[in-house]
Amino acid sequence: MAxxxxxxxxxxxxxxxxxxxxxxxxxxxxxxxxxxxxxLDGIDLRIGxxxxxxxxxxxxxxxxxxxxxxxxxxxxADGEVRTSGHIAVVFQEHRLLPWKRVADNIALGLRGPxxxxxxxxxxxxxxxxxxxxxxxxxxxxxQAQRVALARxxxxxxxxxxxxxxxxxxxxxxxxxxxALFFRLRDEHDFAALLVTHDVNEALLLADRxxxxxxxxxxxxxxVTLPHPRAQDDPAFGALRRHLLTRLRVPLxxxxx
Amino acid sequence: MTATSVRPARTEGERxxxxxxxxxxxxxxxxxxxxxxxxxxxxxxxxxxxxxxPDKLSAPSDVLAAGWRLAAEGTLWxxxxxxxxxxxxxxxxGGGLGLALGSIAGLLRIxxxxxxxxxxxxxxxxxxxxxxxxxxxxxxxxxLKITLVALGAFFxxxxxxxxxxxxxxxxxxxxxxxxxxxAAARLRHVVLPGALPSLFLGLRLAxxxxxxxxxxxxxxxxxxxxxxxxxxxxxFAQTEVVVLGLVIYALxxxxxxxxxxxxxxxxxxxxxxxEAS
Numbered sequence: 430m431a432x433x434x435x436x437x438x439x440x441x442x443x444x445x446x447x448x449x450x451x452x453x454x455x456x457x458x459x460x461x462x463x464x465x466x467x468x469l470d471g472i473d474l475r476i477g478x479x480x481x482x483x484x485x486x487x488x489x490x491x492x493x494x495x496x497x498x499x500x501x502x503x504x505x506a507d508g509e510v511r512t513s514g515h516i517a518v519v520f521q522e523h524r525l526l527p528w529k530r531v532a533d534n535i536a537l538g539l540r541g542p543x544x545x546x547x548x549x550x551x552x553x554x555x556x557x558x559x560x561x562x563x564x565x566x567x568x569x570x571x572q573a574q575r576v577a578l579a580r581x582x583x584x585x586x587x588x589x590x591x592x593x594x595x596x597x598x599x600x601x602x603x604x605x606x607x608a609l610f611f612r613l614r615d616e617h618d619f620a621a622l623l624v625t626h627d628v629n630e631a632l633l634l635a636d637r638x639x640x641x642x643x644x645x646x647x648x649x650x651x652v653t654l655p656h657p658r659a660q661d662d663p664a665f666g667a668l669r670r671h672l673l674t675r676l677r678v679p680l681x682x683x684x685x
Numbered sequence: 686m687t688a689t690s691v692r693p694a695r696t697e698g699e700r701x702x703x704x705x706x707x708x709x710x711x712x713x714x715x716x717x718x719x720x721x722x723x724x725x726x727x728x729x730x731x732x733x734x735x736x737x738x739p740d741k742l743s744a745p746s747d748v749l750a751a752g753w754r755l756a757a758e759g760t761l762w763x764x765x766x767x768x769x770x771x772x773x774x775x776x777x778x779g780g781g782l783g784l785a786l787g788s789i790a791g792l793l794r795i796x797x798x799x800x801x802x803x804x805x806x807x808x809x810x811x812x813x814x815x816x817x818x819x820x821x822x823x824x825x826x827x828x829l830k831i832t833l834v835a836l837g838a839f840f841x842x843x844x845x846x847x848x849x850x851x852x853x854x855x856x857x858x859x860x861x862x863x864x865x866x867x868a869a870a871r872l873r874h875v876v877l878p879g880a881l882p883s884l885f886l887g888l889r890l891a892x893x894x895x896x897x898x899x900x901x902x903x904x905x906x907x908x909x910x911x912x913x914x915x916x917x918x919x920x921f922a923q924t925e926v927v928v929l930g931l932v933i934y935a936l937x938x939x940x941x942x943x944x945x946x947x948x949x950x951x952x953x954x955x956x957x958x959x960e961a962s
Contacts (some may be wrong), residue, residue: 520860524860527956538861538864539865
């Protein structure tokens with residue numbers, strides 16, 4: 430199965446073997462180089478059904494590259510990616526088509542007799558029920574990102590790939606979006622790969638944390654804190670300190 | 686949704702409404718008509734007072750009278766229809782070719798390599814300078830005028846189709862891919878609407894270049910059309926008919942641009958949101 434076929438990423442459709450039964454993603458030996466620079470050096474990644482995995486790492490560590498490979502947007506990678514079920518992607522920018530109204534953006538590429546209802550339901554879920562007829566340019570940054578989330582949700586994904594989805598938002602909107610994400614995940618029970626550079630965000634939302642360093646997964650920690658998680662919980666603080674150290678961020682100014 | 690989810694939608698809507706009211710009020714728009722009207726009045730006055738000799742520049746009233754006379758005779762309509770026909774056929778041929786080749790060069794790498802270099806080279810030729818060569822090739826008949834209009838229309842449409850397609854945000858295409866859109870669907874939902882603003886710009890430039898080519902073509906050698914009407918009038922020193930021809934050319938240019946802008950406003954309604962924010 431770990432066939433690293435020469436130069437090309439082999440993609441196997443819904444996994445048949447027992448080991449992959451409960452996984453939405455099973456990636457083996459993912460390697461990606463840009464010229465001489467090896468960005469990903471044989472990554473193995475498994476995401477179970479309904480599991481939220483946060484991928485942390487310094488900028489340039491290849492977090493987004495790994496996400497794009499799993500999303501099937503990078504054709505220059507080696508290794509094997511098996512996915513099962515629907516995948517939807519939310520990018521850092523909303524990437525809504527400016528020439529389609531909000532509702533049409535959400536329904537993009539979908540068909541079916543009940544499409545209008547599904548679109549309206551997805552909009553209502555992100556709290557924008559009355560903005561279906563608006564143009565994307567008329568939305569604020571936070572609203573546009575909610576629409577992007579609705580566009581992903583309406584596809585009823587088994588796996589949601591999120592590439593720093595809240596990084597471009599202001600602090601208050603980021604907190605709202607994190608709460609929204611948590612609620613939606615509770616209702617829809619999708620698995621998610623959340624690429625982020627925000628340790629707090631990862632700790633608030635994820636079931637498991639991965640730290641990417643030098644092209645390898647340097648840390649793989651399950652987060653067992655009970656929900657709802659609070660940043661002033663001592664266990665939260667301890668884990669946060671541990672991760673920041675792992676990411677080589679000085680905890681106190683004089684340590685730099 | 687809990688009480689924490691505020692809806693900034695209302696304030697957003699109000700802001701756009703306020704901005705839209707910024708359009709010039711009616712009085713200010715009428716004010717813009719004052720200077721042109723004044724210029725025509727002064728022109729008429731100078732002609733009446735004998736300051737402008739009628740054999741150099743006719744009075745506006747004389748031009749209008751000439752227009753009325755030629756319209757009643759039917760000469761004006763015959764010439765107008767001939768000119769319009771040449772413009773429409775030339776624009777359709779040149780614009781169609783520009784759209785087709787621009788799309789091939791913009792969408793396909795091989796098209797870019799094969800089509801773009803020769804077009805870029807040919808672009809450097811001032812197409813109106815080709816008249817002597819065209820006279821040798823196609824003679825002085827209708828093909829000459831239509832070829833000139835088509836050449837004038839081709840380059841703006843080609844260049845703007847090409848750059849419109851090339852300028853599309855690759856990230857939007859990628860997002861459409863993750864939404865499961867096939868290549869054909871991406872072309873229809875992302876590439877075409879994304880290139881449309883640029884396409885309209887190309888069309889407007891093509892109309893301008895087309896009219897210009899038509900004027901030159903009809904004045905070289907023709908036996909019908911507005912240019913012919915003007916050249917004939919010059920021989921008989923009918924200055925008012927020459928000026929009438931100019932006025933009609935200007936009106937045609939204005940009307941075609943207006944029509945295109947109306948169409949553009951409809952097709953690109955989504956951009957109004959952009960301008961407001």
